[in-house]
Amino acid sequence: MAAYPAQVEAAARAYDIARAGPVESLVRILSDAGYVEPARHYARQHPAAWVYRFSYVPTRDRAHARGAHHGAELPYVFDTADWNLSAEDRREVDAVHGAWVRFIRTGNPGWPAHATEGEPINDFTLDGPVVGPDPLRERLDVVAAAKGR
Numbered sequence: 001m002a003a004y005p006a007q008v009e010a011a012a013r014a015y016d017i018a019r020a021g022p023v024e025s026l027v028r029i030l031s032d033a034g035y036v037e038p039a040r041h042y043a044r045q046h047p048a049a050w051v052y053r054f055s056y057v058p059t060r061d062r063a064h065a066r067g068a069h070h071g072a073e074l075p076y077v078f079d080t081a082d083w084n085l086s087a088e089d090r091r092e093v094d095a096v097h098g099a100w101v102r103f104i105r106t107g108n109p110g111w112p113a114h115a116t117e118g119e120p121i122n123d124f125t126l127d128g129p130v131v132g133p134d135p136l137r138e139r140l141d142v143v144a145a146a147k148g149r
Contacts, residue, residue, distance in 0.1 A: 007142045014138040028139070035070075036136065037143040043114040050103070051114040051121040051134075054096070059086040073124065088126075095129050 012018070017025045043049040054073035057065045060083060075081040076096035085093065099122070103109040111122045111131045119137075123130045134140065 007146050010145070011142045014142045029143070032136070032139055033143045033146075037140045037147070040114075040119075040134070040140055041144065041149060044119070047113060047115040048107075049114050050109050050111065051119075052099075052109075053121055053123045053134075053136075055123055055125045056092050056096075057126065058083070058089050060084070076124075091128065092124060096124055099129075 011029070015025045015028055020028070040051065043051050054068050054076070056072075056076070057068050058081075073096060076093050077100050079093055079097040081089065081093055099109040099111075109122070111129075112120045114120065118133050120131055121134045123132075123135070
C-alpha cells in the first residue's frame with residue numbers, strides 16, 4: 001500500500017484486500033495501475049474511443065482458469081479459434097468478431113463511446129456482452145487519484 005499512501009483506506013476497500021489477500025490484491029493493483037487505468041485515462045481524452053473488457057473464459061478452460069488472460073480475445077476478434085467450440089463459445093466468437101467487423105465498416109462497434117454519460121464499456125462476459133458502467137470503476141478511481149488524475 002506504500003504506493004498509495006493517501007488512498008490506503010479507499011484501496012483496501014476497493015480491492016477488498018482483507019478477502020482477496022495480499023498476493024491477489026497486488027496482482028490486481030499492478031494490472032490496474034499499469035494497464036487498465038491508463039487505458040481508461042486515454043479513453044477519457046478521446047471522445048471517439050470505445051472501451052471493452054474481455055472477461056469471457058472458454059468452456060474448456062473454466063475448470064482451471066482464474067479468468068481471461070491478456071490477449072485472450074484475439075481468436076474471438078479474428079474468428080480463428082481452432083479448438084472444439086461449445087455453442088456458448090461460438091456465440092461469444094460471433095459477438096466479438098461482429099463488433100470488430102462493425103467497427104471496421106462503420107467506425108462504431110455497436111455500443112456508446114466511452115466519453116458519453118456514465119463512461120460505458122462493453123464487457124464480453126460469460127453471459128454475453130454487457131454494456132454499462134465499468135464494474136472496476138472504484139478500483140480505477142483509486143489508481144487515478146494516486147497518479148494525480
